[in-house]
Amino acid sequence: MTAQTRRAALEAMADDEGLDVLVVGGGVTGAGIALDAVTRGLRTAVVEAQDWAAGTSSRSSRLVHGGLRYLYQLDIPLVAEALKERGTLLTRTAPHLVQAQPFLWPLKTPVLERAYSALGVGLYDALSIIGSRGRSVPVQKHYSRSGAKALVPSLKADSLVGAIRFYDARVDDARLVLALVRTAVGHGALAASRAQVTDLLQDAGGRVVGARVTDLEEGVTREVRARHVINATGVWTEETQALAGTGQGLQVLASKGIHVVVPRERIQGEAGLFVRTEKSVLFVIPWERFWIIGTTDTAWHEGPQHPVPTRADIDYVLSHANSVLEEPLTRDDVVGTWAGLRPLLQPGTKGGRTTSTKVSREHTITEAAPGLAVIAGGKLTTYRVMAEDAVDFVLGRSRARAVPSITASVPLVGAEGYRSAERRRARIARRHSWTEDRVTHLLRRYGAEIDTVLAMVDGDPSLARPLAHAPEYLRAEVAFAVTHEGALHLEDVLRHRVRLDDETRDRGLAAVDEVSEIVAPLLGWDPARTAEEVAAYRARVEAIRAAEEETTDAAAERARLRAPDLVPLRPLTPAGQSPAEGPTTDQAVDEAKTPSWAHTTKGHP
Known part of the structure; x- marks a missing residue:
C-alpha cells in the first residue's frame, strides 16, 4: 500500500461497476470484514477516516487471549470462542505477529484458592486444546512462593503464597490491523485511509446504496455505490449510523482504558503477571525492552478521537502494580502511555428495533436501515468471528452458506514462509553483521516479508543503519512504512508502524528529523511540507505531556486539543438535519477544510 495505490483505490471505488460491500472503519473489525468479504469473491472496499488502527485498535493491551476472568463469570462459550481464535492466529494465520506469552497468577491464600484456580485454569487449557485441536501453548504449572519468586524475582514476597503459570498470547495490535488490510488488498480489496464517509447515499425508498467518501488529503468527495454498507466504526458507531x-x-458507550510502559530492567521476571483488582484485572506484560502495565475501566464522556491518560489514571495503574512488586514503580519510571476507548455495546437497539438483528455473546450486528449493517462490541481476539458474522449477515443465510468464510485458513501477509525465514535467522544476522535479536525483531514485525526489507537494504545500504536516536529500529523500517504499509504522515510512521510514540520518553521527538529525512523524498514532500509535519508532531507531543498532568478527563482533553490535527475530520450531520456548513460537491476541493499542502503535493507518489 502506498499513497499512489490509495489514490487509485479511491478512484476505483467510485467507478460505474459499484461495490458489493463498502466497509466503513479501518480498525481490526473493519479490516477483518474487508478480508472476509473479498475472500468470498465480493468486490470490496474499506475506508478509514484517520490512519489505519488509529482508534481503539492501536491502543489495546496488545493481548490475544481467551479472557480467563470470564470463566469466573461462567461465560464458557465466550472463552472457548476466543481461545479457538487465539489458536488460529498462533498456528495458522499470523504466527509471526502473535507469540505465546506466559503469565503468573499470584495466589493470596493457600489450598482453597489454589484448588479452584487450578480448576479454572485447567478448564482454560482444556478449551484451548479443544479449540486448537492440540496444544498451541503449554498448559498450567504450579509454583510455591519461592518458585514464583525465582520466576519473577521482583514479586513482593508477602503478596503471594504461591502462583500458577498459564499462557495467553501477545500481539502488536496496530501491525495486526495493517496486516489484515494489506492482505485484503492482496486479494483484490480497495483500501483508503484518511477517507471519511461524510454522508450515506439512499434511494427513493430509503435504502442505503452507498456513501459519499471525502478524501481528507485532497478535499475531493466521491460517490461510492455499494449493495451493502457495513458500519464498523467502534466508538463512532452512533455518529456514523445516524447519517441514515x-x-x-x-x-x-465508551469506556477508557489506559496503559503505561516502563523499562524492562525495572521488573525482573521471565513471565508476565495477572493481578486481580477490585474492579477487574491488571496485566503486567513483557514487551521486548519494556513492560506494559494496564488497564483501567472508566466511563468516558469526552470526544472519541483523542483520549489521553490523566495523572490520576497513571497513579492508579502504578499503585496496583506496586501492590505485588518489591521495588515500587514511580512516575519517573514511566517511558510511555496510551489511552484507548472500548466501545461497550448497550442492551437492545436504538428505537427498540429487534428485527434483522444477530446477537452474539459479545458483539451484535443489526440493520440500521435497509442496506446499512452495523456491528459493535467484541474484542480484538475475536475480530475474525465478528467479520464472518457481519458478512454472513449482509449476504443472508442461503448465500452465506453457498460462499462460506475461509479466513480461518487465509495466512496474513508475512505468515506464509515465516517458519522457513525464522530458520535463516543466524545466517541473516551474519550476512548483515546484526545480532540475532535484531533479526528476531524484524521477523516478528514482518515475518516472511523480511526478505523484502533485506532487498531494500541491499538496494540502499544506508537503510541498514539503525536510527541514531532509536537504534532498535532500522532506517529500512521507516522506509517500508511508506513503500508498503500506506503511511502518509510522520505521525502514521511514529505511532502505528515504528512505534516510538509509545516506546520513548520523548515520544520519538529525538528521531523526528531523521525519520522525516527518510519519509520526505518517498512522499514527495518539499522543505515547507516537511517542516509542517515535524511541527505538527511536536505540538501533539507537547499537548499530550500537558494532558498527562491533569487530573480529570475534561481538563486532559482540553489540553490535548490545543494541538490541532494536521488532517482534521469533517463534522457529520445526521440525515434530515441542516449542515452547519455547505456540503462539499462531488469532485470538488473544499479549500477551507483542506490542509495547505494538499494541492501542492497532489501528483507526488
Whole structure:
C-alpha cells in the first residue's frame, strides 16, 4: 500500500461497476470484514477516516487471549470462542505477529484458592486444546512462593503464597490491523485511509446504496455505490449510523482504558503477571525492552478521537502494580502511555428495533436501515468471528452458506514462509553483521516479508543503519512504512508502524528529523511540507505531556486539543438535519477544510 495505490483505490471505488460491500472503519473489525468479504469473491472496499488502527485498535493491551476472568463469570462459550481464535492466529494465520506469552497468577491464600484456580485454569487449557485441536501453548504449572519468586524475582514476597503459570498470547495490535488490510488488498480489496464517509447515499425508498467518501488529503468527495454498507466504526458507531436518518441501530458507550510502559530492567521476571483488582484485572506484560502495565475501566464522556491518560489514571495503574512488586514503580519510571476507548455495546437497539438483528455473546450486528449493517462490541481476539458474522449477515443465510468464510485458513501477509525465514535467522544476522535479536525483531514485525526489507537494504545500504536516536529500529523500517504499509504522515510512521510514540520518553521527538529525512523524498514532500509535519508532531507531543498532568478527563482533553490535527475530520450531520456548513460537491476541493499542502503535493507518489 502506498499513497499512489490509495489514490487509485479511491478512484476505483467510485467507478460505474459499484461495490458489493463498502466497509466503513479501518480498525481490526473493519479490516477483518474487508478480508472476509473479498475472500468470498465480493468486490470490496474499506475506508478509514484517520490512519489505519488509529482508534481503539492501536491502543489495546496488545493481548490475544481467551479472557480467563470470564470463566469466573461462567461465560464458557465466550472463552472457548476466543481461545479457538487465539489458536488460529498462533498456528495458522499470523504466527509471526502473535507469540505465546506466559503469565503468573499470584495466589493470596493457600489450598482453597489454589484448588479452584487450578480448576479454572485447567478448564482454560482444556478449551484451548479443544479449540486448537492440540496444544498451541503449554498448559498450567504450579509454583510455591519461592518458585514464583525465582520466576519473577521482583514479586513482593508477602503478596503471594504461591502462583500458577498459564499462557495467553501477545500481539502488536496496530501491525495486526495493517496486516489484515494489506492482505485484503492482496486479494483484490480497495483500501483508503484518511477517507471519511461524510454522508450515506439512499434511494427513493430509503435504502442505503452507498456513501459519499471525502478524501481528507485532497478535499475531493466521491460517490461510492455499494449493495451493502457495513458500519464498523467502534466508538463512532452512533455518529456514523445516524447519517441514515432512521433513528435505528446500536447503542454504544465508551469506556477508557489506559496503559503505561516502563523499562524492562525495572521488573525482573521471565513471565508476565495477572493481578486481580477490585474492579477487574491488571496485566503486567513483557514487551521486548519494556513492560506494559494496564488497564483501567472508566466511563468516558469526552470526544472519541483523542483520549489521553490523566495523572490520576497513571497513579492508579502504578499503585496496583506496586501492590505485588518489591521495588515500587514511580512516575519517573514511566517511558510511555496510551489511552484507548472500548466501545461497550448497550442492551437492545436504538428505537427498540429487534428485527434483522444477530446477537452474539459479545458483539451484535443489526440493520440500521435497509442496506446499512452495523456491528459493535467484541474484542480484538475475536475480530475474525465478528467479520464472518457481519458478512454472513449482509449476504443472508442461503448465500452465506453457498460462499462460506475461509479466513480461518487465509495466512496474513508475512505468515506464509515465516517458519522457513525464522530458520535463516543466524545466517541473516551474519550476512548483515546484526545480532540475532535484531533479526528476531524484524521477523516478528514482518515475518516472511523480511526478505523484502533485506532487498531494500541491499538496494540502499544506508537503510541498514539503525536510527541514531532509536537504534532498535532500522532506517529500512521507516522506509517500508511508506513503500508498503500506506503511511502518509510522520505521525502514521511514529505511532502505528515504528512505534516510538509509545516506546520513548520523548515520544520519538529525538528521531523526528531523521525519520522525516527518510519519509520526505518517498512522499514527495518539499522543505515547507516537511517542516509542517515535524511541527505538527511536536505540538501533539507537547499537548499530550500537558494532558498527562491533569487530573480529570475534561481538563486532559482540553489540553490535548490545543494541538490541532494536521488532517482534521469533517463534522457529520445526521440525515434530515441542516449542515452547519455547505456540503462539499462531488469532485470538488473544499479549500477551507483542506490542509495547505494538499494541492501542492497532489501528483507526488
